[in-house]
Amino acid sequence: MSSSTHDPMNAPLYIGLMSGTSLDSIDAVAVRFEPAFELLACHSEPIPAAIHAATLTLFNPGDNEIERLGRLDLELAELFATAVENLIQLNAFEHQQIAAIGSHGQTIRHRPEAHFTLQIGDPNLIAERTGITTIGDFRRRDMAAGGQGAPLVPAFHNALFRHPEHNRVLVNIGGMANLTILEAAGDKPVLGYDTGPGNVLMDSWIMQHKSESYDRDGRWAATGKVLPALLEKLLALPYFSEAPPKSTGREQFNCDWIAQMVASLDSQPQPEDVQATLLELTAVSIADAIKSHQLKDLQVFLCGGGSHNSLLKTRLTQLLKPHSLSTTAELSLDPDWVEAAAFAWLAYRTLKRMSGNVPEVTGAAGYRPLGAIYWG
Known part of the structure; x- marks a missing residue:
């Protein structure tokens, strides 16, 4: 179907798929970009426990990796295709309305220092199952050009959220946290980078101690107290003081790292105190990064799963005063769907x-231009 700036109903649709570091679900959105951006529908596809577990085991080196990766690559692709089909059926779309699917894939390794990154969830299979042109493998072209391959969402943030009169920072708090600096002055470049952990350490710690996938509203963290000695050790990691461009992942921020830091303390802390300290680490590392840019009259907008953690939001509000803090809902885009929409936008650009x-x-x-095209 050809696009038309005169009749928005004739404009093609794009589907964005995002499976992030937190592995909570697959986010699927249907959007259009002509004549203006519009989020039309969204769907969250649960990740079955077996696929969740198999993905977690691939985050760290282990036995028989290639065989396990090959099988999971196909299993995830089938799940991504199911997410697309459910989004289409639930909203009575026609397949021919969809110009392309932008699939981020599931990151298994992100090693910018070694110049490689790997996302799986075979786009060939998504295109075959849905009959829709699918674009994937967005990160490696940027790496081939000497980049980090991440973060990629700042380009979308700039297209959608930049304001001519207000300095803005977009903070995506997923498994990792990344920010986008959008200065009001039109001649200022877009800046962005990963600040460090978002939810990943808190999620890992509560799973280890309470068998819960995440700490809703920071309730468990609220029962503990921040441990200054542990926080100091965590913040001493060189990554936090490195200058951008920079990006990171579970390769650095994982259970083993927490265990090493906790074991280095003079006495073993209570688990809830570690959780409180991990939340503080996320809040402080984000706030310190934002404040380092010394922007005045700043508007800070959160998106991603961490935007729902009320204790984390409270700490960020306190640390960022006098700047204002809210979520991208204030900018007419639900914070849960920003990243998926970004990969639909990247497909549109490609x-x-x-x-x-x-x-x-x-x-x-x-x-x-980013990504490889697998024609439907």
């Missing part, structure tokens, strides 16, 4: 042979 990265963010040698 089909139009336009760039999807921001060199000032990733460190790439220049603007590049």
